[in-house]
Amino acid sequence: MMQPPPLLDVRNLRTEFSSHRGAVRVLDDVSFSVRAGRIVGLVGESGSGKSMTALSLMGLVPSPPGKVTAESIQLSGNEMTRLSPDEMRSKRGRELSMVFQEPMTALNPVKTMVQQVGEPLAIHSNLGRREIREKVLRMFEMVGIPEPAARLDVYPHQLSGGLRQRAMIAMGLICEPKLLIADEPTTALDVTTQAQILRLMVGLRDRVGTAIVMITHDLGIIAEMCDEVNVMYAGQIVEQANVFDLFDRPSHPYTRGLLASIPKATEKRADGRLNSIKGIVPNLAKLPGGCRFNPRCGDAMAICRQQPPPLADVGGGHLARCWLHTKEGATA
Ligand code: SF4
Numbered sequence: 452m453m454q455p456p457p458l459l460d461v462r463n464l465r466t467e468f469s470s471h472r473g474a475v476r477v478l479d480d481v482s483f484s485v486r487a488g489r490i491v492g493l494v495g496e497s498g499s500g501k502s503m504t505a506l507s508l509m510g511l512v513p514s515p516p517g518k519v520t521a522e523s524i525q526l527s528g529n530e531m532t533r534l535s536p537d538e539m540r541s542k543r544g545r546e547l548s549m550v551f552q553e554p555m556t557a558l559n560p561v562k563t564m565v566q567q568v569g570e571p572l573a574i575h576s577n578l579g580r581r582e583i584r585e586k587v588l589r590m591f592e593m594v595g596i597p598e599p600a601a602r603l604d605v606y607p608h609q610l611s612g613g614l615r616q617r618a619m620i621a622m623g624l625i626c627e628p629k630l631l632i633a634d635e636p637t638t639a640l641d642v643t644t645q646a647q648i649l650r651l652m653v654g655l656r657d658r659v660g661t662a663i664v665m666i667t668h669d670l671g672i673i674a675e676m677c678d679e680v681n682v683m684y685a686g687q688i689v690e691q692a693n694v695f696d697l698f699d700r701p702s703h704p705y706t707r708g709l710l711a712s713i714p715k716a717t718e719k720r721a722d723g724r725l726n727s728i729k730g731i732v733p734n735l736a737k738l739p740g741g742c743r744f745n746p747r748c749g750d751a752m753a754i755c756r757q758q759p760p761p762l763a764d765v766g767g768g769h770l771a772r773c774w775l776h777t778k779e780g781a782t783a
Contacts, residue, residue: 456528457484458662459508459547459630463522466507469515475736477503478686485630485679490656490663492673492694494709495683498732501666502552504683505632508664509549510539527629544571548623550616552635557619558607565603568622575626590621594651613644617651624655634666649676670713674698682706685733685743688762692769702771704748742774754779 466478478500485491493501506512507519510531524531526546534542543549548571551557559567568590569583578586584603591599594617607615616636623631633652637645653676656663665677673680673694680697682690682705690703701707708728730747733739739746742755754774763776774780 455487457525458487458527459485459664460523460525461508461521462524464504464507464519464524465521466503466512466517466519468517470736472736474518476686477735478507481683481686481688483681483688483691485662485664487629487662488656488660489678490653490665490676492665492667492677492680493683494667494670494673494680496668496709496732498685498735499683500686501668501683502634503686505549505634505664505666509543509547509632510534510536511549541575544628545575545626546628547630547632548626548628549632549634550619550623550636553639555607555612555615558615560607563604563606564610564618568618568625571622571626586625587621590625591618593655594618594621594624595647596621612640613648616640616644616648620648620651620655624659624661627659628661630662630664632664632666635668637672638667652676670709682709685738686735687743687772688770689744689772690770691762696767696769700765700769702765702769702776703744703773704750704775705744706771708747742772750775752780 461484462482464478464481465476467474467476481500481504483491493504495501508524512519521532526542531539531542565584565587569587572578572583572586587603588599591602596602596614596617602610602614610618620636636652637648640648649672652663655661665672667673677694679693680691681688682703684705690697690701690706697706701710705728711726712728728747733743733746741757742748742751742760745751745755748755752774760772760774761777762770762772765771765776
């Protein structure tokens with residue numbers, strides 16, 4: 452049976468920043484797709500390019516000094532790379548929207564909740580103030596804000612972190628976008644609230660059908676929520692697979708390192724420390740030659756220091772950017 456075309460299809464996304472020392476490419480050859488109603492994860496350490504991918508797709512990278520290019524970015528079959536800033540602004544909120552990591556900094560402290568959660572509707576619809584208020588109230592109910600009517604006219608500082616994050620999700624969904632990009636939406640929250648927010652997002656996907664790009668450093672969240680996963684390292688996707696395949700057969704040494712770093716209640720190291728990947732994410736202005744992961748990789752071969760590896764198919768569309776899965780790597 453033919454698959455319907457993806458809702459979002461990103462091909463060869465590149466983002467650069469110019470500096471007095473030349474251009475620094477912070478995203479390179481980022482390609483992935485999201486089908487309608489699916490939850491797709493972007494996972495990696497800080498500085499791997501996850502949030503930059505989100506900002507680039509949302510058209511929120513300041514230019515200059517930033518420059519975003521791509522072979523193609525299609526949303527519902529429409530090419531986004533040809534849109535003017537005004538056209539992009541009209542898509543934001545209406546067709547794709549974003550929930551940010553820290554609601555206290557993303558929300559305006561001097562506007563009431565109804566003013567800011569209803570703002571996308573004020574911009575993108577012809578609804579009057581009363582109808583917007585009604586709709587915000589319904590969204591607050593939907594995202595599980597208790598006593599929603601009493602929360603409409605309060606300011607962000609009068610809400611707890613969990614309620615602010617629910618309000619942010621309400622704002623992200625108020626125009627019923629086809630795609631929601633959630634950037635570490637639960638990082639600042641306690642574990643119970645985190646679990647509630649994640650359940651809420653999966654529930655909204657099931658009820659409203661909104662596709663979600665979930666950005667996180669937490670493989671537990673990926674396992675719980677996502678259908679497909681993209682592992683990012685130093686501005687590139689290094690592994691791409693459906694979630695079961697990724698956890699069953701992690702094929703990139705970096706993914707294997709991330710999985711080995713998850714603390715397990717049943718396994719303790721003799722020295723009492725947690726497993727971690729040795730070394731740190733490289734400075735993007737001074738990338739190592741060959742594979743970007745080679746200084747940290749226990750499997751590195753001579754070719755890894757000489758040439759960047761291709762994205763190799765390790766079976767069934769599961770991709771890994773690693774020489775180990777190529778003819779050249781097998782004979783090295
Ligand atoms: Fe390690 Fe080489 Fe694979 Fe890079 S290409 S992850 S250095 S084995």
